[in-house]
Amino acid sequence: DTEVTQTPKHLVMGMTNKKSLKCEQHMGHRAMYWYKQKAKKPPELMFVYSYEKLSINESVPSRFSPECPNSSLLNLHLHALQPEDSALYLCASSLFYTDTQYFGPGTRLTVL
Amino acid sequence: KNEVEQSPQNLTAQEGEFITINCSYSVGISALHWLQQHPGGGIVSLFMLSSGKKKHGRLIATINIQEKHSSLHITASHPRDSAVYICAVKILDSNYQLIWGAGTKLIIKP
Numbered sequence: 001d002t003e004v005t006q007t008p009k010h011l012v013m014g015m016t017n018k019k020s021l022k023c024e025q026h027m028g029h030r031a032m033y034w035y036k037q038k039a040k041k042p043p044e045l046m047f048v049y050s051y052e053k054l055s056i057n058e059s060v061p062s063r064f065s066p067e068c069p070n071s072s073l074l075n076l077h078l079h080a081l082q083p084e085d086s087a088l089y090l091c092a093s094s095l096f097y098t099d100t101q102y103f104g105p106g107t108r109l110t111v112l
Numbered sequence: 113k114n115e116v117e118q119s120p121q122n123l124t125a126q127e128g129e130f131i132t133i134n135c136s137y138s139v140g141i142s143a144l145h146w147l148q149q150h151p152g153g154g155i156v157s158l159f160m161l162s163s164g165k166k167k168h169g170r171l172i173a174t175i176n177i178q179e180k181h182s183s184l185h186i187t188a189s190h191p192r193d194s195a196v197y198i199c200a201v202k203i204l205d206s207n208y209q210l211i212w213g214a215g216t217k218l219i220i221k222p
Contacts, residue, residue: 006154031208033208042198042212042213042214043155048208090154092155097208098142098202099160100160101145101210103147103154103155104154105154106153106155108152
């Protein structure tokens with residue numbers, strides 16, 4: 001299994017909603033990443049987890065809250081988002097920090 | 113000046129043509145990635161290079177560390193190769209940080 005899966009594929013939410021994005025991999029990778037990608041721009045790194053511990057938080061607003069319940073699963077909890085947070089959210093994983101990152105298909109988020 | 117520059121920004125070619133996409137960078141790197149992104153979709157890692165050349169099917173990637181330059185070639189191009197191709201480099205002193213190029217939008221016409 002060489003796949004990173006993400007659910008849902010699409011999400012529309014209001015500014016007062018609470019929702020979660022889910023990412024899963026069964027490749028035994030110990031590093032997992034959240035990226036945000038706006039249209040026609042390269043992905044921007046948000047968070048890095050290594051061995052289920054948050055290693056990197058790239059100054060992301062607190063309305064985004066990551067969680068890594070186990071080595072295969074990575075969640076991104078969303079609360080009180082703004083319309084400018086609408087973007088494609090990509091999850092990736094790698095065996096370790098230094099290895100090739102495998103990306104999921106992304107969740108396209110629209111905040112109304 | 114961006115640390116990772118790709119050229120061309122856009123490329124339209126006929127099916128069967130040989131395609132070359134270039135990537136130049138100005139920082140010290142430990143590795144260079146080539147990735148593919150289809151419209152509205154996720155990203156697929158094509159290659160990770162630290163030296164020399166790699167081949168996978170019709171795709172070939174080369175890197176010249178001294179010249180800080182890499183190329184991605186597609187032989188016998190096909191409409192399904194239409195996508196955005198992105199070069200990203202891993203900075204030498206960082207384990208995780210990738211610096212991304214702006215991408216090359218490739219359209220292959222039948």
